[in-house]
Amino acid sequence: MSILPDISILNIEILNKKYLPLSPEERIREVYKDFNRILFTSSFGTTSIYLLHLFHQIQPEGNIYFLNTTYHFPETISYKDFLTKEWNLKVIDVVPDKKKNIWTRKHHTWLNDPDRCCSINKVEPLDQLKENFDVWMTGLMSYQSQHRAQANIFEYKKDTIKFNPIIDQNEATVKQYIIDNQLPKHPLYDKGFHSVGCQQCTVAGNGRTGRWGNLSKEECGLHI
Numbered sequence: 001m002s003i004l005p006d007i008s009i010l011n012i013e014i015l016n017k018k019y020l021p022l023s024p025e026e027r028i029r030e031v032y033k034d035f036n037r038i039l040f041t042s043s044f045g046t047t048s049i050y051l052l053h054l055f056h057q058i059q060p061e062g063n064i065y066f067l068n069t070t071y072h073f074p075e076t077i078s079y080k081d082f083l084t085k086e087w088n089l090k091v092i093d094v095v096p097d098k099k100k101n102i103w104t105r106k107h108h109t110w111l112n113d114p115d116r117c118c119s120i121n122k123v124e125p126l127d128q129l130k131e132n133f134d135v136w137m138t139g140l141m142s143y144q145s146q147h148r149a150q151a152n153i154f155e156y157k158k159d160t161i162k163f164n165p166i167i168d169q170n171e172a173t174v175k176q177y178i179i180d181n182q183l184p185k186h187p188l189y190d191k192g193f194h195s196v197g198c199q200q201c202t203v204a205g206n207g208r209t210g211r212w213g214n215l216s217k218e219e220c221g222l223h224i
């Protein structure tokens with residue numbers, strides 16, 4: 001049963017105090033005791049494998065939602081398909097409104113209005129999905145960007161409780177975990193892509209520098 005009969009900042013503070021001393025694995029185990037309806041999304045990007053593996057150990061039957069913008073690299077889709085088969089994952093594609101998605105394709109909105117493009121292809125489909133859940137579990141890590149550095153384990157944003165169980169893990173820890181568990185890497189990682197999103201908006205680069213090129217945009221809007 002949920003420990004949040006009503007949502008308030010105080011509840012979020014209580015949750016953060018409770019979860020802070022726990023390891024990422026313990027946090028994930030605990031959240032399934034504290035809440036009933038938990039939404040887990042994965043981008044199947046270059047760092048996704050860490051949380052995917054933790055989740056799979058704890059909730060092997062759990063659904064994993066993938067926001068399929070229709071603009072992903074073929075390598076991301078093949079990575080997702082490979083892991084789905086290898087680990088017997090239950091991955092559910094979440095797709096944008098078809099007419100709006102076609103409109104973005106026709107107008108190349110990633111070039112002239114990327115915020116709108118992300119809104120149509122990522123934010124709106126996720127917002128609809130979130131209505132069916134109490135908590136949204138994400139793979140955000142604070143080292144990834146200035147914006148993410150301000151996030152906490154639990155946050156309350158846009159009428160949503162966000163749960164970031166690996167927020168305080170650093171890059172070295174993640175890399176070591178991947179090595180220790182011999183986890184497969186995203187096919188583009190060794191080609192210099194350290195963060196992978198849509199094909200139209202991603203180039204090779206360290207950290208998240210390859211996302212949205214020279215635009216000031218750093219986030220797709222899901223986490224703002």
Ligand code: SF4
Nearest residue numbers: 110114117118198201
């Ligand atoms: S990342 Fe680029 S292509 Fe993908 S939804 Fe956003 S603007 Fe569109």
